Amino acid sequence: MAGPGPQGGATPRRTPGTPVPSATDWLRRSDPERRAAATPRVLLAALATGLLTAWLLCDGMGPNLLLLGGTAAVGAGIAARSAGRRIRPWTVVWSLLALALLAVPALWDAGWPAALAVGGALALASLALHGGRRWPGVLLALPGILWQLLSSAVWAWETMERRAVPGRGRIVPVLKALAVAAALLTVFGLLFASADAAMADLLANLSPSLDLDRLPARLLLFVLGTLTALGFAHIAAGPRRWDRTVVRPGRERRRLEWALPLVALVLMFGAFAVIQAVVVLGGADAVLGNTGMSRSEYARQGFWQLSVITVLTLVVVAVAKRWAPRTTPTDRRVARLLLGLLCLLALVVVASALGRMWFYVDASGLTRLRLWVLVVEVWLGVVFLLLIAAGLTRGADWLPRVVVLSGMLTVAAYGLMGPDAIVAEQNVARYERALRADPHTATIDLRNVRSLSADAVSALDRLPDPQRTCALLPIRQGLEQGETPWYAAGASAARARQILAERPLKEHVVGGRGACEQAGLARDRW
Incomplete structure (x- = not known):
């Protein structure tokens, strides 16, 4: 009697005379049908x-x-x-x-x-x-x-x-002769230049300027x-x-073996969603009483953990989809239902993480890292929406390209919006609101804004002195390190130089660069 098939876990027997599969067969399958020659x-x-x-x-x-x-x-x-x-x-x-x-x-x-x-x-x-x-x-x-x-x-x-190149017999010897002549002139020219100052001056005038x-x-x-x-x-x-490239489907698991862990995970996600709904809708006294936190403290904690949960959920969905039972229509419906519920509840986690980061930024200001993680979290939410849409449609051939498209659009939007300019604008606007509310307690995180690039100069220019001078000193120092050609610098660098030229920094107000460091960079203490 023959042994179990591939789904039973045993290795199928090979018919005598058939070639043994090679480890590089998957690569050979992807070989191009034809390749044009280089012209x-x-x-x-x-x-x-x-x-x-x-x-x-x-x-x-x-x-x-x-x-x-x-x-x-x-x-x-x-x-x-x-x-x-x-x-x-x-x-x-x-x-x-x-x-x-x-x-x-x-x-x-x-x-x-x-x-x-x-x-x-x-x-x-x-x-x-x-x-x-x-x-x-x-x-x-x-x-x-x-x-x-x-x-x-x-x-x-x-x-x-x-390829037959016309005149190759005449061109190649000439190129070889030119290469030998260049090598000889370089070696002897350097020796003559080091031996005689007049010869060095002559060769310097004759030779092109090279760094x-x-x-x-x-x-x-x-x-x-x-x-x-x-x-x-x-x-x-x-x-x-x-x-x-052939990707073999994972070995099907039995329905109970596959569904029980997912049901448990869905119930945990559901409990988290109910707690978030209670907190958001205002009936949070019982929940917050056990934690000993205020509403704002509760909202600000846990963002990074929720971000990790979001990424891990994508991994769980991918692995569960590979091992899902798919023999009968009922199996496929159960798999689609559980994975869809998990993706839907993952959107609650994404929304909670974004809300917590919003409170976090409102309390502590925006940084490069916080902005980047916010953007990534939004993209992960889009990916879950795409997975839900793929589960609702009969064919999902569009999913791989649309997921990559959404990721690259996110990268393009993040770069084109000017992250450093946004970080500076948010921190300056927050400082201006604090000044209007109470000038004696208003602070700005100088350590954060001083590490930004020239993109931040337009926003930081609105700060009053001495904060403006302390924030812009390291940026000006970076711009003064060397004049960059137009083709090797962003347009924001030119705007920054223009702003600093029109409104020079008042170093006498802070007593020089060292005074800014002594005043404390973690927080503005002026």
């Missing part, structure tokens, strides 16, 4: 991207990223056209959103939102070129550019080796920019079909 125009676009990266990006991030993204897109477009690929609607959506993300460094000066936006733009560009509908296709395509960097260089080299200290960084940026552009072109010429 000279693709290589020129990649080299142009590398040169622009070395020239523009060494000074910082700003509008230059839009230019670099455009030149890399040209190379990818040429490769896609050579492969006969067509533009699809989702390709346009991902591409436009990637451009919106690259605009963040052009507008604002803060580093963390800019780095997050650039990473998101690279991931979206990879997804736009790969395509993908299912979870494997979408999630594996996002970091796809990372494992295309080295293979794209091999692809370019091999295709150009096979040798930054030369290694520019070479690294050139290589990185060229490989990135080649990587995108490599994807466009023949993307991997990650949607072909």
Whole structure:
């Protein structure tokens, strides 16, 4: 008698003569059907991207990223056209959103939102070129550019080796001779310059002005920019079909074994929802009497724990969906009902966490971290709404792409709204309200606002002295470290310099920079 099937837990017997599955079969399944060769125009676009990266990006991030993204897109477009690929609607959506993300460094000066936006733009560009509908296709395509960097260089080299270049026999010797001449002139020129001052002056006038200290960084940026552009072109010429990756469904659990833990969790979430309703609707005396807290204290505590609960709930939903019983229609209805209830109650947790953070910010002010966690918590609420909508519809093929779209829209909105400017505006407005209520007790968290970037200058400029001077001194010091070219700085940095030039800081009011530190940075004590 044959043993139990795969759902019973035993390994199925292999028919004699059938090949043993390889650990890399899933990767072979995603191999492109065909890949177009690298053309000279693709290589020129990649080299142009590398040169622009070395020239523009060494000074910082700003509008230059839009230019670099455009030149890399040209190379990818040429490769896609050579492969006969067509533009699809989702390709346009991902591409436009990637451009919106690259605009963040052009507008604002803060580093963390800019780095997050650039990473998101690279991931979206990879997804736009790969395509993908299912979870494997979408999630594996996002970091796809990372494992295309080295293979794209091999692809370019091999295709150009096979291509007949007119005049190669005359061009290659000339290039070799120029390289040898440059090496000899560099070595002997440096020796002559160190041996004779007049010779050093002559060579300095003849040679182009180069910052040798930054030369290694520019070479690294050139290589990185060229490989990135080649990587995108490599994807466009023949993307991997990650949607072909086979993800075997998890082994079904018996209905009681699967449902009992979920029912217990749903009951706990329900109890939490009832308590929150009691507190919000005003009948909270019995609840708060046992905790010994006031209503505001109760509302402010527990935000971080609730945020962790929200993330863990997503993990529980994903694991439970994989192991859910699905043999009969009743099994599927029970699974849909319990998972839907859990997602619905998770929205109560999200709403409670957001409400607590609102009280927390009202009592202690807004910081970068608090704003970022607020934005992430809102996105998690959107994800739960999407999961509920997917459970109510018959087909949920749209879910993977819409979840990624919602996440990238969140990153774009967070970057484009200027987080540092919002943090400064909220703290200054809170301080102004406190001044109107009682000037003697009004305080502002100077340690928080002094750590912000130039994006905060417009709001902090409204503070009275000496608070204004103490808040803006470190920001001005950062702006004075070096004049940044227009292509490597956000527009907010230019506005900040203009404001500080029109209204110089009054260091004599605070007695210099050291006086601000001595006055206490944790809280304003002026």
